[in-house]
Amino acid sequence: MALVFAVTTAVGFASTNISGMNTGACMAARDRECRGRAGTFCREREAAVADSQVLDAAMASVGQVADPQTDAAIRLLAWGSRRMLRPTAEDFAMMRLILLALLPQIGGK
Numbered sequence: 670m671a672l673v674f675a676v677t678t679a680v681g682f683a684s685t686n687i688s689g690m691n692t693g694a695c696m697a698a699r700d701r702e703c704r705g706r707a708g709t710f711c712r713e714r715e716a717a718v719a720d721s722q723v724l725d726a727a728m729a730s731v732g733q734v735a736d737p738q739t740d741a742a743i744r745l746l747a748w749g750s751r752r753m754l755r756p757t758a759e760d761f762a763m764m765r766l767i768l769l770a771l772l773p774q775i776g777g778k
Contacts, residue, residue, distance in 0.1 A: 692718065698717070702714045743757070
């Protein structure tokens with residue numbers, strides 16, 4: 670059970686923290702390019718920062734509604750079982766609840 674809980678947590682971390690583009694990287698690239706001049710590449714970097722900020726805002730609003738950890742775990746389990754298992758978000762929510770309630774009880778002192 671502890672392994673399932675640890676894997677669920679790892680899937681959640683990976684699904685929410687691994688991305689190809691973020692606002693911080695875009696801002697750093699913009700700052701390097703725009704230092705002392707405002708040329709074509711500077712304007713492109715400024716546009717990338719603006720796009721990244723819009724994307725971050727959209728992801729934050731979706732993140733309030735969706736549970737990326739559960740969605741990623743559902744896809745992973747379906748893929749790993751070659752689509753034989755198709756759990757729902759409620760199934761993972763119940764598993765998480767059981768693990769959160771049970772693990773501290775069997776953990777010992």
